[in-house]
Amino acid sequence: xxxxxxxxxxxxxxxxxxxxxxxxxxxxxxxxxxxxxxxxxxxxxxxxxxxxxxxxxxxxxxxxxxxxxxxxxxxxxxxxxxxxxxxxxxxxxxxxxxxxxxxxxxxxxxxxxxxxxxxxxxxxxxxxxxxxxxxxxxxxxxxxxxxxxxxxxxxxxxxxxxxxxxxxxxxxxxxxxxxxxxxxxxxxxxxxxxxxxxxxxxxxxxxxxxxxxxxxxxxxxxxxxxxxxxxxxxxxxxxxxxxxxxxxxxxxxxxxxxxxxxxxxxxxxxxxxxxxxxxxxxxxxxxxxxxxxxxxxxxxxxxxxxxxxxxxxxxxxxxxxxxxxxxxxxxxxxxxxxxxxxxxxxxxxxxxxxxxxxxxxxxxxxxxxxxxxxxxxxxxxxxxxxxxxxxxxxxxxxxxxxxxxxxxxxxxxxxxxxxxxxxxxxxxxx
Numbered sequence: 001x002x003x004x005x006x007x008x009x010x011x012x013x014x015x016x017x018x019x020x021x022x023x024x025x026x027x028x029x030x031x032x033x034x035x036x037x038x039x040x041x042x043x044x045x046x047x048x049x050x051x052x053x054x055x056x057x058x059x060x061x062x063x064x065x066x067x068x069x070x071x072x073x074x075x076x077x078x079x080x081x082x083x084x085x086x087x088x089x090x091x092x093x094x095x096x097x098x099x100x101x102x103x104x105x106x107x108x109x110x111x112x113x114x115x116x117x118x119x120x121x122x123x124x125x126x127x128x129x130x131x132x133x134x135x136x137x138x139x140x141x142x143x144x145x146x147x148x149x150x151x152x153x154x155x156x157x158x159x160x161x162x163x164x165x166x167x168x169x170x171x172x173x174x175x176x177x178x179x180x181x182x183x184x185x186x187x188x189x190x191x192x193x194x195x196x197x198x199x200x201x202x203x204x205x206x207x208x209x210x211x212x213x214x215x216x217x218x219x220x221x222x223x224x225x226x227x228x229x230x231x232x233x234x235x236x237x238x239x240x241x242x243x244x245x246x247x248x249x250x251x252x253x254x255x256x257x258x259x260x261x262x263x264x265x266x267x268x269x270x271x272x273x274x275x276x277x278x279x280x281x282x283x284x285x286x287x288x289x290x291x292x293x294x295x296x297x298x299x300x301x302x303x304x305x306x307x308x309x310x311x312x313x314x315x316x317x318x319x320x321x322x323x324x325x326x327x328x329x330x331x332x333x334x335x336x337x338x339x340x341x342x343x344x345x346x347x348x349x350x351x352x353x354x355x356x357x358x359x360x361x362x363x364x365x366x367x368x369x370x371x372x373x374x375x376x377x378x379x380x381x382x383x384x385x386x387x388x389x390x391x392x393x394x395x396x397x398x399x400x401x402x403x404x405x406x407x408x409x410x411x412x413x414x415x416x417x418x419x420x421x422x423x424x425x426x427x428x429x430x
């Protein structure tokens with residue numbers, strides 16, 4: 001077993017998982033590789049006490065990815081303050097960034113002006129990319145809450161957090177009336193249509209005032225076909241409920257609690273009223289996207305939040321049958337990004353070539369499975385499709401796992417790790 005610098009709680013957890021996975025040596029070896037990968041390769045503690053986390057092979061920090069990358073450490077962090085401090089440091093950096101620009105999805109380590117592209121939008125030197133994604137604001141709220149619940153720490157729930165939370169509420173409210181009120185636009189020149197927004201950077205027309213909040217891009221960083229992205233709105237409902245509890249119990253801020261509650265209820269009613277449609281063969285299902293005018297995009301994408309991840313995120317609709325119908329639909333050929341092949345079956349993404357399945361989606365299928373047998377089957381599928389590297393990737397060809405994208409993708413490693421921990425009985429408290 002490789003020595004883990006500093007964190008005794010991580011060593012203890014590794015030993016426990018090794019014991020629970022007796023008879024599954026390959027699974028444990030891969031878990032050790034994947035679980036330690038983020039700490040070993042992507043985490044940097046800064047002099048100001050914050051934590052910077054690169055996504056892997058891209059030298060920038062995504063608000064979304066950084067949470068997913070460090071989420072599996074919440075379990076061990078409850079037993080070790082030094083590890084908890086790393087997580088708290090990441091949360092502090094999240095809300096510092098959100099105060100700089102709540103519409104950006106990825107940021108630089110310093111104010112150095114580096115960026116993915118020189119896009120036509122309101123860039124500044126902190127911003128690596130400014131694709132507005134609802135989930136980029138949900139993840140930091142979720143992470144701040146989970147740190148509190150799993151470690152007891154509240155140091156990060158300070159005035160910067162309060163300011164950032166208010167900015168999130170303001171953006172969500174503004175984007176409920178995107179067509180009339182939004183200042184946001186995004187144009188990337190000389191690129192694919194999935195990498196930019198139509199109508200001079202405003203995106204496809206949506207109906208305002210239906211409760212849901214607009215998103216320019218999906219968690220894959222691809223442009224939304226229709227601006228009301230249902231999984232991200234589901235995540236917003238859960239994240240706002242977390243904010244309500246933080247505002248009530250920790251911050252003692254009645255106004256913030258009331259504002260979050262009002263917005264949460266509006267988004268929830270919007271999802272349950274406008275986000276459901278009737279299909280042939282599956283009855284009522286949640287759409288992936290809608291415009292509010294009656295057009296629906298029936299699909300699911302591997303990236304989280306996804307329709308597959310509803311239960312994982314904690315979203316509960318008015319009728320459980322709708323969620324069950326949706327799961328059946330997206331795990332079938334009715335979903336244009338569901339693939340079956342010689343190596344595996346699962347959900348892919350418009351972000352990668354056709355017939356490429358994502359390890360994140362297989363892990364999520366396992367995390368939301370009902371039985372231990374289903375979870376283990378997902379783990380075996382993951383361990384048999386590593387392309388011989390001992391690590392997870394972004395997407396791989398359904399017929400040949402040696403054909404894969406992104407050799408170093410920390411989010412996928414973290415999702416595999418979380419599924420192993422879940423199978424062994426270790427779950428993040430929420």
